[in-house]
Amino acid sequence: MSAVVSSPLGRNRILNVVRLQFINKVTYIWMPLLVLGASWVISILIFAMIPIDEPKFGGGAQAPLWALMAVGIQAMTLSFPFSQAMSLTRREFYLGTLAAASVTGVMLSTAFVLIGLLERATNGMGVNGYFAYLPAMWESGWLGAWFTYLVVTMFLFVIGFWAATIFKRWGTIAVTLVLSGIGLLLVGVVFLITRLEAWPATWTWLVETGPLGLAFWAVPFIALMALGSYLTLRRTVA
């Protein structure tokens, strides 16, 4: 029995949580890829129908990002109770799940960049339409675009996971209150900017910072939210 106690538990168990999450290949792999593929095809068809010669840009690439929010919700509601049955601590489950989401995020971002490179090489798939090769995102090259896409992916995953955890722990009213609170906070920020007559400065800052800069800004914010959702999970009952 002592062999069991002294065996290296920690890291192995967290890695095994990643494997546990990937049992659900539909959620973590096929569904996000399918959404990405479908929105890509639909975008190309629409681009082809628009009879102008200038380059056309579409926002369809955001579709799989929202899918990641659903992934975050499912990771919590379906996998957490099972992880408890596997005698995992909440910390092990959380770190492993975050790692699993990162794998999905990396996969999606890579697919996004590959589509972008293909679009660049084929003049927008021959119809001069761009689904992934969006100028603002590719300002700093493919790596910048990849990083930006990854950050947004993780951002939405953490939001989905945290919302589901709040729901599990405190119920619907708590989720509604938190969302209303965030809404109020945003209105407050808008009010403040308006009151300070800071809109021109704000726009200038947003434009100058660009998507990649904003992505860097988002990293500490995501880390904070990830910490928040861990603290919520610590006392959540499956």
Add this chain to the structure above:
Amino acid sequence: MTAVIEVQGLTKRYKDTLALDAVSFAIEKDTIYGFLGRNGAGKTTAMSILTAQNFATSGSVRVFGEDPYENARVLSRVCFVRESQKYPDDATAKHALAAARLFFPHWDQQLADQLIDEFQLPLRTRIKKLSRGQLSAVGVIIGLASRAEITFFDEPYLGLDAVARQIFYDRLLADYAEHPRTILLSSHLIDEVANLVERVLVIDHGRIIMDETTEDALQKATNLVGPADAVDAFTRGREVIHRESLGRVSSVTFLGTLTAAERSEVSAAGLELAPVSLQQLIVRSTQHAGTSEQGAPAADLKEVAS
């Protein structure tokens, strides 16, 4: 004997109900416990807190001498099979068992394979499409094959037919004999598990009302079988907990034991002493708790024992 679980003054209060009321008990190593009680008595709550899945309002829980909460060292040696376990959406039984193999260090794949065979569990069907019995089989297989040092089975037999339940009991006993460990089996089918459990821990209204060996518990009552009037003559004035009659033959269980003198009287009267049903004993003590002051049955049973 060493205790693998020690519980002191454990209280769990939900909004308006007291699920556990300052409960204290210890669970001995390498013993099969029957954790018995009515629905809502607090069994699942207690097991959830012991495995750090739920949180105590107050009191202390020690598993292998440590607090189990967020403690991988402790939790990896424990397995809790819930009656209403949820599984990932797309998971098949194969997936669930593969996951269990990853996390339970003593996992025995051979035993798992044998059980899959015996329960005729379809491996490639999604768990949410399985029947209630097949769903229970997944949990039972995880619980047995994980061979955790402490295994909790919370009513693991729902939907299992009599044959499947017998397989479970047989495999549990056989594997326990080869690999002694601590097992807490919560069950409503008390007589079915009576031969299996070495100790009974009975909980009622959030309190422990019985904590002793099955043998000691059964000795608190006596069962007499014979002609109705002869049985009645002996049981008059005693606390009868169960009575069955078939024609002129009665079988009556009452609290208390017979003295040597009474025993010879019994055999002289042509009456027989039959084994007491654990179920009847426990049904009676938990019914009692429902109708009278809380705590009364425990005192009652102790009186009888002394």
